[in-house]
Amino acid sequence: MDRIAIISDIHGNLPALTSVLNDIRAKDIETIYCLGDIVGKGPNPKQAIKEVQKNASKIVQGNWxxxxxxxxxDTAIKWQQSQLSIEERQWLKSLPFSIELWISGNLMRLFHASPFSVHKRIQPWDSIEKRLSMFNQTDKxxxxxxxPNVIGYGDVHNAYLQNFSHKSLFNVGSVGNPLEIPQASYCIVEGAYQxxxxxxxxxxxxxxxYPIEETIQLTKASDMxxxxxxxxxxxxxxxKYRGLK
Ligand SMILES: [Mn+2]
Structure with missing residues (x-):
């Protein structure tokens, strides 16, 4: 059986990313996919890009x-942009929308937020119609x-798995900005690849x-x-999310 580690929503949190990459390596997993939001919110977007480029073989784009x-x-967006070179920003722009693969007879599709847009969010508590729309084919x-009968995504920073209507919908959670448990989150899928x-x-x-205090110190020391x-x-x-739920 093959194993693929799926990470997402790093948000420039380097101590969290390092801890997750070490955990993946300790499990002898060689294939890593990333579902976007490498940058945004956290203090080290540049270093996060570098590490993801070095370690992930497939990467899709996130809203950030x-x-x-x-x-x-927006001051938060402007600050993040100021940390990156033109080349890095264009690389983020060029990232693909989705990944599709066969695994043990399942057609699995992975993207950041929904099949409609990297900016269109679907939550685990949304209506069944909305959750079923995650399996839609779109021009993206x-x-x-x-x-597909299996959909994996990021964006909501809330790891979960739901099985319904002969389908599986899962969210890998967030490496650098989890919004349910203050620990880095990722998934491993196991099956016969292709x-x-x-x-x-x-x-x-x-x-x-992961050492949250290190990330706090890096954030404080930055000029964000x-x-x-x-x-x-x-x-x-x-x-807990800063905004309204
Ligand atoms: Mn995100």
Whole structure:
């Protein structure tokens, strides 16, 4: 059986990313996919890009990655943009929308937020219609092989698995900005890679404690706007979203 580690939503949190990469290596897993939001919110977007480029073989775009080349009047976005070179920002812009693969007879599609847009969010508590729409074909998805029965994504920073209507919907959670448990989150999928033959298939959810205090110190030491520092540090400690739910 083959194993693929799926990470997402690093958000420039280097201590969390390092801890997760060490955990993946300790499990002898060689294939890593990343579901976007490498940058945004956290203090080390540049280093996060470097590590993801070095370690992940497939990477899709997140909403923050997309915003790095947009002209938006927002101090948080402007600060993140100021940390990156033109080349890094264009690389984020060029990232693909989705990944599709056969694994143990399952057609699995991976993307950041939903098949509609990196900016369109679907939560685990949304209506069944909304959750079923995660399996839709759109002009953004790859659609090489047909309609997927397994969807994996990031974006909501909330790891979960739901089985319904003969389908599986899972979220890998967030490496650098988890919003349920203050520990880094990622998934491992195990099955026969590129096999259309039905066989055993599993999704494992892993939590990795990491030195949060280090990330807090890196955030404090950066020249990020004070308001953004406070909000990010609060989210790291509490694992609660700063905005309204
Ligand atoms: Mn995110």
């Amino acid at each position: 990655d997309d915003m790095m080349t947009m002209d938006i009047e 998805t790859v659609n090489h092989f047909g309609v 096999s259309r033959k039905n066989d055993s298939f599993s999704i494992q959810f892993i939590r990795v404690p 706007p004070e308001k953004e520092k406070e909000a990010f540090i609060k989210e790291l400690k509490t694992a």
